[in-house]
Amino acid sequence: MSTEIISRVKEYLGEDFPVRLISQGAEALVFETNQHPFNPEVKTEEFIIKYRPFKNYRHPQIDKTLTKKRTVAECRCLVKLNNMKGINVPHLVASDPYNGYIWQTKIGEQLPNxxxxxxxxxxxxxxxDKDAYLSTVEEVLIKVGKQIGILHNNQYIHGDLTSSNIVLQRDANTGIWDAYLIDFGLSGYSTMVEDKGVDLYVLERAIMSTHSLYADKYNEWIMQGYKESFDNQDNLKQVLKRFEEVRQRGRKRSMLG
Ligand SMILES: Nc1ncnc2c1ncn2[C@@H]1O[C@H](COP(=O)(O)OP(=O)(O)O)[C@@H](O)[C@H]1O
Ligand SMILES: [Mg+2]
Incomplete structure (x- = not known):
């Protein structure tokens, strides 16, 4: 199936368009390329192409409508966040919602390993034990918390906060790591504390399941950054209260099995 999808992508982009498949999720295939979608003069940047393929288990017309709707929603969110002060996200470069394509700037680099x-x-x-408590780890996680706090302060929620949807990139001048949020397929505007509490809970659980050994400390640092980004202490209190309630519900559910 995936070779068929990849040849469809090649046909769409042109045989000579250089792409490399880097991720294959439930909804989308993600490619990287060093070629700008319509300006061959741009040679300095790398781009990500996110493609939502046709799902043959859905009725073609419903599928077209859904693909278009989700692609537009993700682009809209990216544009909004591109203009939000203090938020680090990829830049939207181009989009073809009718065919399910989004081009964005590539974030991230290679780690020493x-x-x-x-x-x-x-x-x-x-x-x-030697590295987990390094100040670089602490500083990165505080920055992660700050990004989520700024997002929530602007009444946006991410909807799928995992440690794969957070990418680190070093500042070109200082060489210090910055935290970026990616993957806005489930994001949107929300004023509800419930949505924010769930966002925090999803990330807390993700950290606990993938990085269990040091999860308590990691989550503490994330929440430190989150709290620091709120100017309005009443709003913060409400979110934290709801976060605790979401957590309790989660615990009850896992006890019932
Ligand atoms: N702008 C980007 N910069 C760098 N890598 C990206 C970018 N967008 C996506 N990726 C990579 O592709 C993966 C899947 O993309 P994502 O948008 O999270 O889609 P999915 O909905 O399949 O999780 C990410 O986990 C990341 O590794
Ligand atoms: Mg993702």
Whole structure:
């Protein structure tokens, strides 16, 4: 199936368009390329092409409508976040919602062990007693919390906060790691504390399941950054209260099995 999809992508982009498949999720295939979608003069950047393929288990017309709707929603969110102060996200470069394509700038780099600089790989790289409590790890996680706090302060929720949807990139001038959020397929505007509490809970669980050894400390640092990004302490209190309620519900559910 995937070779068929890849040949469809090649046909769409042109045989000579250089692409490399880097991820295959439930909804989308993600490619990287060093070629701009319509300006061959741009040679300095790398781009990500996210493609939502046709699902043959859905009725073709429903499928077309859904693909278009989800692609537009993700682009809209990216554009909104591209203009939001203090938020680090990829830039939207181009989109073809009718065919399910989004081009965006590529975030991240290679870690010393050769893996991609997602938060997940970064934490795995430091997954030992000597490195886990380094100030670089602490500073990165505080920055991650700040990004989520700024997002929530602007009434946006991410919807799928995992350590793969957070990518680290070093600042070109200082060489210090910055945290970026990616993958806005399930994101959107929300003023509800419930949605924010769930966002925090999803990330807490993700950290606990993939980085269990040091998860308590990691989550504490994330929440430190999150709290620091709120100016309005009443709003913060409400979110934290709801976060605790979401957590309790989760615990009850896992006890019932
Ligand atoms: N802008 C980007 N920069 C760098 N890598 C990206 C970017 N967008 C996606 N990726 C890579 O592709 C993977 C899948 O993309 P994502 O948008 O998260 O789709 P999915 O919905 O399949 O999770 C990410 O986990 C990341 O490794
Ligand atoms: Mg993802």
């Amino acid at each position: 050769g893996t991609f600089s997602s938060l997940k790989n970064f934490l795995w790289l430091h997954n030992n």
